[in-house]
Amino acid sequence: MEQFLLGKLTWSALPHEWFTIGGTGAFFALGAGVIAFLTYLKRWKWLWNNWLTSVDPKKIGIMYIVVAVFMFARGALDAAMIWLQQILGASNVPGVLESQHGYLSSNHFQQIFTAHGDIMVFFVTMGFLFGLINLIVPLQIGARDLAFPFLNTLGFWLYVAGVVMINCFFLVGGEFGATGWLAISPLSELQFSPGVGVDYWIWSLQVSGIGTLIGGINFFVTILKMRAPGMTLMRMPLFTWASLCSMSLVITIFPILAITIALLTMDRFFGMHFFTTNFGGNPMMYWNLIWMWGHPEVYVLIIPSFGIYSEIVSTFSQKKSFGYSSLVAALIGVTVLSFSVWLHHFFTMGAGADINAFFGIMTMIIAIPTGMQIVNWALTMFRGRIIYSSPMYWFFGFISTFTFGGMAGVLMASPATDFQLHNSLFLVAHFHTMIVGGALFGIFAGITYWWPKVMGFRLNERLGKYAFWFWLIGFFVAFTPLYILGFMGATRRLDHYDASTGWQPLFIVAGVGLVIIMMGFAIQILQIIVSIIQRKENRDTTGDPWNGRTLEWATSSPPPFYNFAVIPEVTSRDAFWEIKKQKKTHVKYKDIELPKNTAMGIYLAGFVFLFGFAMVWHVIWLILASLIGCIACVTIKSFDENNEYTLTAAQLERMEKDREKYNFLKADVLSS
């Protein structure tokens, strides 16, 4: 009976260690603070009606970014704990390593390591990306909403469910997977990881991964089917192109992630033998499957940033992009080639010289379209009147880090070299250079660039540039020692080492770098606060603060909740540049239909979360109950045909005269 009601849950699952008590306390304090604040301001109803249940991609985009910022703080805390351990982890007693190594147990260190990687990839970078794509792509293609507004809110809430799941172990369970960010098998099998840590990993990624897949399908269909009349594929803005490439990768690889994690679940839940070391299981199949997802995934992260850089370089050089077609070709080239390089993550598996050579060569080839874009950006700037604003700073920072990291990557693409560097800190430094210096810098550039469009006022430039310098310098101080340490033989997931290796000073330098990066992050938060205080001075009244070229700048800032009263006709690339040159003609308004808000995404994601939680703890009744809940939600939603409302031409005309009042941040929901 107890087994039926509670599964594997016992009293010992409640927090009783310093980090789980601390984590739970922190989350409760945060939650209580938010609840008190909202109650004090009497904003509960407003929050629910105007934000949480909203299907407006602009609002969902902002919510994605808010969650991603919180998760960045969590992931950065993990990074700080890792670095502190590595600084303290040098043992001065020769041969007696176990007696003295830092302040964390090995197992706890590995859990933090896993959480740091997963949070930074799935809940920070992906969150930022989906946020930016939600905010900008519909505006860039001249659409009012997405192809499937409900699936967008559902995808967001599944992402939130994944966020809750990955933090859930603080409150219940007390352990996360100690297996590395991809739960390498056979370590992640029941035999070696009997606790619930891996199960939390499984369900956090499975739930948020399904949300990502749904989002990918949604944007793929939106970009292909909902562009403004006249916007052919080869007239699309480059960020939209990059998003299309990234989303086609998402819909190709996330099914593989889902099935790989599902097979691991089969092993752990039903006692199957896909990746076990006995009964005929094949652990290396897990590596192949997970990296067939994992390598394209890093391109999912970086490709949208390529698009952001293209937009920024063109805008701030005040020229059209040099070689638009070749930039598109490069994006497509990277997208296609990214499927043929996954094996370079495990050259040491011993697949044979021919196979290693093939994947090594493909890995080198993929550098060509990537490098092509850098040439294009350089030629876009050539003879342009470059404005050195902070988005351009991030771009220049990206060029330096990305070229550096790219060369490290090509170096490791040679299997012979990789045998030396496999799983070393050199590799860790390489992919941080690509993801931080490539993807994250692009996201920061994009947020600075599009902030006035979304919020209606510009960010403080001076603080933005300070933040950039802290990030860039901190980045090199933090990661250059890791390249050196990698050559000296330090491996990843290293929680203690002999002091005679002489590594400790380099780890200390890296720790200093982290502190500098954190100061950069603090300045960014300060920048946002200061900019909000100074919003009157920095207000963007034109809707076009940077003299932009693409359609998102054709709306007011912030855009009205319906984006475009009349969908613009596109006659060329850089559509808004053309519109600006023409005289404004008289517009004729028509009735438009917009999607109604719905809370069903929240309910459905809630049941999916409960399902995952029940699977972690083997609570059979809750598994069944949450499944029934999911089916009920889907059925009710699919037969609700009253999910749109109409804005008449007259209403639209009135709203257009007073756009300030009807911008999406202010307008109260008209639909519910």
Next chain:
Amino acid sequence: MKATKDLPNEKTDNHKAAADERTIFGFWVYLMTDLLMFAGLFAAYAVLHNNTFGGPTTHELFNLPFALAETLILLTSSFTCGLGMLAAHKNKKNHVLAWFAVTFLLGLAFLGLELSEFSKLVSEGNTWQRNAFLSSFFTLVATHGLHITVGLLWMSICMGAVWFRGLTPGITRKLTLLSMFWHFLDIVWIFIFTVVYLMGVM
């Protein structure tokens, strides 16, 4: 302006038609992602199907006439599903209900046969825990069976909707998606029949 011809239609009066077209296109994309999921399962089966760990091989386990019967039942159900859609486009409510009822029963029969095969295997001690081959076999075939179960559930809900609300445009669109799903499962089963049963017995 040759290129504008095939552009998406955004006019308000065509709003509903464009939304329908997007839904069907989106469902195609979903089906392709589901197909990739099955591709992962097929790959796992291809890698593991000889890893019997001393247990029975594919030759000893599979019964070809039985699998052929399952196949024919599922193919017939696809045919009756198609007839149901033809009736839906002609707006004949009772015909729709009748053909989908037949499809439902055939699907149920398929599921019954599959479960009886599973229970026979399990009763002989050949469970999914015995070896990697059986793990991958059960997962691949049962995932298809799970899809069939979802399809049957969906079908019964749709039939209820047709019964009570009639063939509204919204419900006809749902039937279209359902039939696409059903044909898709048929195609996946053809691959299972070929890769698992035919190649297993050959």
